[in-house]
Amino acid sequence: MSLVIIGTIAYDAIETPFGKTDKIVGGAATFAGLAATYLYRPVKLIGVVGGDFGDENLNILKSRGIDMEGVQVKEGQKSFFWSGRYHNDMNSRDTLVTELNVLADFDPVIPATYQDCEYLLLGNLTPQVQLTTLARLQHKPKLVVLDTMNFWMDTALDDLQKVLRQVDVLAINDAEARQLAGEYTLVKAAEKILTMGPRYLIIKKGEHGALLFGDGQVFSAPALPLADVFDPTGAGDSFAGGFIGYLANVGTITFHNMKNAVIFGSALASFCVEKFGTERLQELDQTQIRQRIAQFTALSQFEIGY
Amino acid sequence: MSLVIIGTIAYDAIETPFGKTDKIVGGAATFAGLAATYLYRPVKLIGVVGGDFGDENLNILKSRGIDMEGVQVKEGQKSFFWSGRYHNDMNSRDTLVTELNVLADFDPVIPATYQDCEYLLLGNLTPQVQLTTLARLQHKPKLVVLDTMNFWMDTALDDLQKVLRQVDVLAINDAEARQLAGEYTLVKAAEKILTMGPRYLIIKKGEHGALLFGDGQVFSAPALPLADVFDPTGAGDSFAGGFIGYLANVGTITFHNMKNAVIFGSALASFCVEKFGTERLQELDQTQIRQRIAQFTALSQFEIGY
Incomplete structure (x- = not known):
């Protein structure tokens, strides 16, 4: 039994009001994978x-015990490259460069040792590749989580809808939920999206936290108020990794556990933004995570005898 | 001992995507007063x-048992009038008309029977009038809550700063907190504002809930996800009324009680927006409020054994 994550493994170059990086390691699978290792292995x-x-870059992942057998290395070709500049509010950004490179004709190979997959995270990637991955798994996983973005709604909606019909949880941001559903209020958007396939919907709202819809219930998770967001890149991916990592850890899919998974996802995302790239996610320990969870608890829990 | 609220009592004319009203009863003191009556009297x-x-309009307040001795009626003059149009997102609005009328030379009179004031809400109004009110109270109240807005930061910042030095709690929205502090992140803005006078700061974030800062702690309250916001007018005032009403009810100022007060404020605000103007706040009962508090609890409470 294992947790399998598919997504981009990339070079990023990032500019924020706090500084600028050369090419550093990024990508959806990278952030999600690192985050997940703190809660579940393999x-x-x-x-x-x-x-x-x-x-040395592959070792960032290997040194966290991540199984890389399913990661193809294309000699003589270049890795996916993304470059972006964050605005002063850190909530919006401009993409400066996107070079697909090896991603352009990516054909996912699923090693035999991955067929024990019980938890699958379809990280942000072409819906067609997500569909191929699902088709090549011999057993339906116990839980499939999909992280996607507006770009695929604009360019590959039909394929995305096919993916949606095969997943249990969808994680998108508020603007994307509005776009996918064609509804302005998030409650109505959620109702509509929950008829498209997923049983649960997570709406990520950045500094405003996240909403979880499903089983006729709603849960609102806070975001940790931070004095400085250093680099938001990978926060959504870290969220997804922490989320599915927690569920793989507890092993039972209930709304109660989903709520806790959203808190763990939020906690991992809150670490991610503290430093550039994957830096913070490489050096965490269980004590820091435990303390962060305690901060989320103090932040949002109350007791009313009424 | 009593809860005293000063603020506008007005005519509003409102346009939303759901409809349009003629002149209906509005004003900061109106909404806050009605909301507070469900938690505390007098x-x-x-x-x-x-x-x-x-x-018939004064009776809307009187029928909730509100003491109106401090409300001056200027015969032959017109009431403060505000008219606004909400955009489709219901989060932004255009002011169409503002007629100060009787508010232009408002000189607050504090009846002798109000001198037992223990809880004072300075609703959104000219800082000069708020200062006069504070000066005319013979005893410093146990708790002073200030609700204000960006308009006074733009036009009467010196007076507003004098008010700030005399209040215990300030309630403003996120854009106003950023403006007042000259800091972008809310954590830094809060740190700065808490050096200006208030011991506690509430940052209202509309559909994203509210943050409470003070005593070295932070609390994040959710907003109830609503399928339809019918008319947002008065939501902030209802929040302030519910907030101070709860604290007057419990009678002890602790961070624990402040957190609960934010939840009660949020609950009253969530009722306010369900109908036009004060309509919903006139017809509440304790069962509805109890159920709404239970909804807030279910929405945001989790249990992690970690």
Whole structure:
């Protein structure tokens, strides 16, 4: 039994009001994978990089015990590259460069040792590749979580809808939920999206936390108020990794556990933004995570005898 | 001992995507006063209306048991009038008309029977009038809550800063907190504002809930996800009324009670927006409020054994 994550493994170059990086390691599977390892093992990755990626970069993932058998290395080719600049509010950004490179014709290979997959995270990626991954798994996983974005709603909606019909949980942000449903209020958007396939919907609202809909219930998770957000890149992916990692850890899918998974996802995301790239997610320990969970508890729990 | 509320008592004309009203009863003191009555009595109002206000409108307040001795009726003059149009997102609005009328030279009179004031809400109004009110109270109240807005930061910042030095709690929205502090992140803005006078700061974030800062702690309250917001007018005032009403009810100022007060404020605000104007706040009962509090609890409470 394992947790399998498919998504991009990339080079990012990031500019924020706090500074600027050269090419550093990024990608949806990278952030989600690192985050998940703090809650569950084994974590097995599916992805593709170019020969330019370098062993020291692959080691960032390997040293957290991540199984890389499903990560193809295409010698003589270049890794997916994304470059972006965050605005002063850190909530919006401009994409400066997107070079698909090895991602352009990515054909996911699923090693035999990954067929024990019980928890599957379809990280942000072409819906077609997500569909192929689902088709190549011999057994339906116990839980499939999908993280996607507006780009695929604009360019590959039919495929995305096919993916949606096969997943248990969808995680998107508020603007994307409005776009996908064609409804302005999030309650109505959620109602509509929950008829498209997923049993649970998570709406990520950045600094305003997240909403979880499903089983006729709603849960509102806070975001940790931070004095400085250093680099928001990968926060959504870290959320998804923490979320599915927690559920793989407890092993039972209930609304109660889903709520806690959203808190763990939020906690991992709150670490991610404290430093550039994957830096913070490489150096966490269980004590820090326990303390962060306690902060979320203090932040949002109250007791009314009424 | 009593809860005294000063603020506007007004005519509003409102346009929303759901419809349009003629002149209906509005004003900060109106909404806050009605909301507070569900948690504490007596509630005593200070304000001014014109002869055009009409007994049936004053009765909306009187029938909830509100003491109106401090409300001056200026015969032959017109009441404060505000008209606004909400955009489709219901989070932004255009002011169409503002006629100060009787508010232009409002000189607050504090009846002798109001000098037992223990809880004072300075509703949104000219800082100069708020200062006069504070000066005319013979005893410092146990708790002073200030609700204000960006308009006074733009036009009367010196006076507003004098008010700030005399209040215990400030309630403003996120954009106003950023403006007042000159800081973008809310954590830094809160730190700065808490050096300006108030011991506690509430940052209202509309559909994203509210943050409470003070005593070195932070609390994040959710907003109830609503399928339809019918008319947001008065939501902030209802929040302030419910907030101070709860604290007057429990009688002890602790962070624990402040947190609960934010939840009660949020609950009263969530009722307010369900109908036009004061309609919903006139017809509540304790069972509905208890159920709403239970909804807030279910919405945001979790249990992690970690």
